[in-house]
Amino acid sequence: QVQLAESGGGSVQAGGSLRLSCVLSEYICMGWFRQAPGKEREAVAIIHSTGDLSTGGHTYYTDSVKGRFTVSRENAQNTLSLQMDNLKPEDTAMYYCAAGTRYYWNGSHAYCRTGPTDFDYWGQGTQVTVFS
Numbered sequence: 709q710v711q712l713a714e715s716g717g718g719s720v721q722a723g724g725s726l727r728l729s730c731v732l733s734e735y736i737c738m739g740w741f742r743q744a745p746g747k748e749r750e751a752v753a754i755i756h757s758t759g760d761l762s763t764g765g766h767t768y769y770t771d772s773v774k775g776r777f778t779v780s781r782e783n784a785q786n787t788l789s790l791q792m793d794n795l796k797p798e799d800t801a802m803y804y805c806a807a808g809t810r811y812y813w814n815g816s817h818a819y820c821r822t823g824p825t826d827f828d829y830w831g832q833g834t835q836v837t838v839f840s
Contacts, residue, residue, distance in 0.1 A: 717834030730805030737820035
């Protein structure tokens with residue numbers, strides 16, 4: 709069974725940075741979700757095990773974090789990271805690491821599916837709070 713463990717959450721002033729880490733064995737689709745109080749869980753950044761577009765994979769970012777967040781995989785450390793820069797109060801949420809196998813192939817690249825139900829394994833979450 710895949711076990712995931714997140715770390716790196718905390719409180720930071722708007723404009724600051726945090727780096728989340730998740731220890732997990734390599735899986736086909738790996739990513740970060742977040743859930744704010746009263747809101748649905750949403751995908752933040754998801755990476756396919758093949759890597760980025762240059763190696764046949766696609767990395768997904770939700771629109772609100774594009775240009776500010778970067779997801780990366782460090783295979784030697786079995787770690788999935790999320791570098792979050794220029795944080796905003798609306799980024800406040802519980803952040804979850806997740807792993808799954810569901811993706812589709814468009815003929816040239818592999819795209820992981822991005823719904824919470826497309827992922828099979830979840831960490832317990834780490835809280836990120838951004839104050840203005």
